[in-house]
Amino acid sequence: MRAALMYQAGDVRIENVPDSTIKHPTDALVRITASCICGSDLHPYHQMTATDGPARMGHELIGVVEEIGSEVTTLKKGDLVVSPFAISDNVCEFCRENLQTSCIHHQAAFWDGIADEGGQAEAVRVPLADGTLVKLPVAPDSALIPSLLTLADVFGTGYHAAKMADVQPGQKVTVVGDGAVGLMAVLSAKRLGAEQIILMGRHRARTDLGREFGATDVVAERGEEGIARVRELTGGHGTHAVLEAVGHMPAYEQAIGVVRPGGVISRVGVPQYEDAPIGFGSLFGRNIHLAGGPAPVRAYIEELMPDILDGTIEPGKVFDAFTDLDGVPAGYRDMDERKSLKVLIRP
Structure with a gap:
């Protein structure tokens, strides 16, 4: 499959990488249908050294569940889901206090810290899928996708x-x-x-x-x-x-x-x-x-989603540029040069 990798500051490439697969019984395999470039991605774009690369990029995504581990109970193949930028089980004591970014069972694990996975790709393995992923009541081609994608990070933040x-x-x-x-x-x-x-x-x-x-x-x-x-x-x-x-x-x-x-x-x-x-x-x-601090966006998704679904708000207007995976390196450059506010990717 194809994915975006950052080799060092200013050097983002689209390359073939090993297919994402189920590794743990609590995982889900998700085919990505929409992702984006975050302003925080520009920090490594300015600073990353060659010794820290290559790194898979992207932590905001919507996709279709393709496969689930044996212990996943709330999802099924074909579900459209949004993933927050932090992995959590959503049931530990910190998650119950709406602090999923401090989840005991996956503490401080953001997508950028998950080895060999990232949202700017064709697919991704999602750990702790029952807690992390949230089902969306729309189709992958819905006009609401840009706004729903903001629930993964930027709106919740x-x-x-x-x-x-x-x-x-x-x-x-x-x-x-x-x-x-x-x-x-x-x-x-x-x-x-x-x-x-x-x-x-x-x-x-x-x-x-x-x-x-x-x-x-x-x-x-x-x-x-x-x-x-x-x-x-x-x-x-x-x-x-x-x-x-x-x-x-x-x-x-x-x-x-x-x-x-x-x-x-x-x-x-x-x-x-x-x-x-x-x-x-x-x-x-x-x-x-x-x-x-880092936003526990998982805590806000169910609260914010209804206003998007009924058209009360349209946070997806922050996306002013659209590309496929091949255009991701140019998307980084455009955001860095302030030619684009936020780039939406459809693999």
């Missing part, structure tokens, strides 16, 4: 940012970052009833989509100028919640600058800083809360 910030009706929210996760955070804050949603971004096509998703204001300025603009828009106080969807230190510093006393900074951008003295003096004096 944006929603996690808003939930961890405890966004409430009538509150003011700032979203830092106009990438796909930031736009999903805007949509999520709107869904939870935020009254004012300020999107900090400078790419017009993206911020226009942000307005469609519910942003009331757009701030293109960065740094101190951007902070001053947000405070001007909020009567000088800042916002109750700041959803940081970038992961770089300047974005976090911007978040500190625009959060109001007693507010929450919720971070879901994969941190690209290791030793920063975060959360001490900068937050203590104003009673600022720091929240966020």
Whole structure:
């Protein structure tokens, strides 16, 4: 079968790899019908060394169950399923607390950490299939597939940012970052009833989509100028919640600058800083809360799916480019160069 492999920074190739097969009785074999490139895939695209490659890529996928292990009980051949980016049994004590990213039986196992498997491929072996996979009540060619695919990561991640910030009706929210996760955070804050949603971004096509998703204001300025603009828009106080969807230190510093006393900074951008003295003096004096982390998107799928199925929301609008597997290397380049917001792949 064919799959995307990253050999080192900037070097993504489509190659033939061994077919995925059932290895454990709790596995399912899934033929992938839709996947995509994630903004977090660009981190190794910038940084991976040749000694770390080649690595299978992709952690967002929809597909058809082709085969199940002997202990799989909730799935059957022919089911259309969506897979979160984290593997979980969905029954352990952490899963029951909606923290599937800390599943005891597959702790911190993301698709990018599963050897020889990945979502940017023709097929994939899914461990702990009963807990990980969620059946979809549509056909593989449904017009809803792009929106349903966002449940695998990007929508659930944006929603996690808003939930961890405890966004409430009538509150003011700032979203830092106009990438796909930031736009999903805007949509999520709107869904939870935020009254004012300020999107900090400078790419017009993206911020226009942000307005469609519910942003009331757009701030293109960065740094101190951007902070001053947000405070001007909020009567000088800042916002109750700041959803940081970038992961770089300047974005976090911007978040500190625009959060109001007693507010929450919720971070879901994969941190690209290791030793920063975060959360001490900068937050203590104003009673600022720091929240966020890798999103347990499995916890949100059943909650968010009905709004997609009935057309209330259309998160799939974040996909602005479409390709087959052969176009994946170009898709990485286009996302890296900001020619594309998010690329959907149909193998």
